[in-house]
Amino acid sequence: MRTPRNDLTQLSCGAQLDLTVLRLPQTSAQLTPEDSRFVTLFNALPGLGFGSTFTKHLVYFDGPVAQADLCGQGASLASGFGVAAIYVQACSGAPSSVIAAHELLHTLGAVPRGAPHRCPDAQGGHTCDSASDLMHPFLDASPLDAKLLDPGRDDYYGHAAAFTDSQDAAWLVQLDRQQPFTVTISGPGGVTADMPGLDCAQSCTTTWNTSTRLGLTAVPRPGAKLVRWSGACTGASTCVVTVAPGAAVSALFAPALYRLTVGVSGQGAVRTSGPGITCRPRCSAAFPSFVPVGLTATAAKGWRFRSWTGACRGTKRTCTVPMTAATSARAVFARA
Ligand SMILES: [Zn+2]
Incomplete structure (x- = not known):
């Protein structure tokens, strides 16, 4: 069981999806040709403050398109930075939710080389065995709940082979493998992680996929220092911990x-x-x-x-x- 680990922001009405409107420095004419648009979008986002290697960015591109049947594009770097683009002014017949799910799966590695039903190279990155597959290269008007996620479970999701399985992507919450992780803080300091989701000014418990590796950094307040880690870490330098049952760390801070x-x-x-x-x-x-x-x-x-x-x-x-x-x-x- 998986669900996206959504990027939420705190608003007066509660935690909501973190949405924003970006204006690109390029002109509409520069962004119209399909052969360069995606690369331009992909390369522009970090400069606009959206370069996190922990985020797959879902972009609804509302500029003019030249090719009405190219619904979107999606790709990631090995670093993790990824963009799933939906071309709003193209593909009027296809639900944007289907396009978003399709492009996001591209950012999560679908469809990998080695998949038995991967399309020939011109449509590589897709499956060609079933038109109902969400990763089929051609979309129709059917809604998202009519689409199938790797029917047969042999190409990109939930398979047993050695090639990339999008089911294991760190961007998905593994609902059946959730593990609370407690950081106990004593004294003047806080703890942050090298992954979004843990930024504790005082003792805190967060929830992770089991086996997630977290690099924790102690952040003493001015005039204070980290005395030592205890629990899953020791010493007073960085703390790398694997989230598992019973794993917990304590950080002791004191005035310097x-x-x-x-x-x-x-x-x-x-x-x-x-x-x-x-x-x-x-x-x-x-x-x-x-x-x-x-x-x-x-x-x-x-x-x-x-x-x-x-x-x-x-x-x-x-x-x-x-x-x-x-x-x-x-x-x-x-x-x-
Ligand atoms: Zn595609």
Whole structure:
């Protein structure tokens, strides 16, 4: 079971198909000849802001036509960018819904080389075994629900052979293979995907075809950073995840820096690890968040280290603070 993954836009009346009107830079005369019109349309769309490799663009071309029986054309690039054009002023007898479905199937790879009923080369990309097939090269006036989608299921849709099967196209929602996918976000940041449909400013659940591969990017707010991914991803770089039952990811964000404040009671000093600071008797500095900092207490002459208070505990001279929040600690020295 498949249905198109439609590009929706939020309007006051709810989510609706994302439609727009485009005016091409070419003149009507330039667009009239059929031998160059489709290539011109195809190449013009990206420059007009419609170049997504995730979108098959359905274009209703309402300019003059020279050839009244060429109803439309459709093609895609390997990148995924595709155009299905319907020539509104041609083919007055054929329903535009049939033309749209036919051209969209072209953008989804129909009819592939290797299909047993593929037409000879002049009409390649079509099937020639049944005039009722939606991908037959010649359309009649019959409505969309009278058309058949690859009768026999052997040429372009739902077949068992190795050549392209439009049924598997990523542009179709596989209604019987839907899988929710949860991104849990903690702290100041959001998560986006390399595919439209996941752009989460806070924890979110989206639904995908099972086995969809998503490249997730963590987007920290200004002054913040990604601490780490967890769940299906680890580390703090990009996260590539395959949507499957039980697959989920979490992203932990934090302010890039946390303040560490160290105090001293009595006579002595505390030094922090790394390119550290010495606290005598008190200091405060910003440290990268979630990067542990070591503290070492050293008594002054005639004094001894007694214990820590605050984020450090115990009587050992050294202590490590995790810096998972603003932190303060105090070293207590007593007379020897
Ligand atoms: Zn065709």
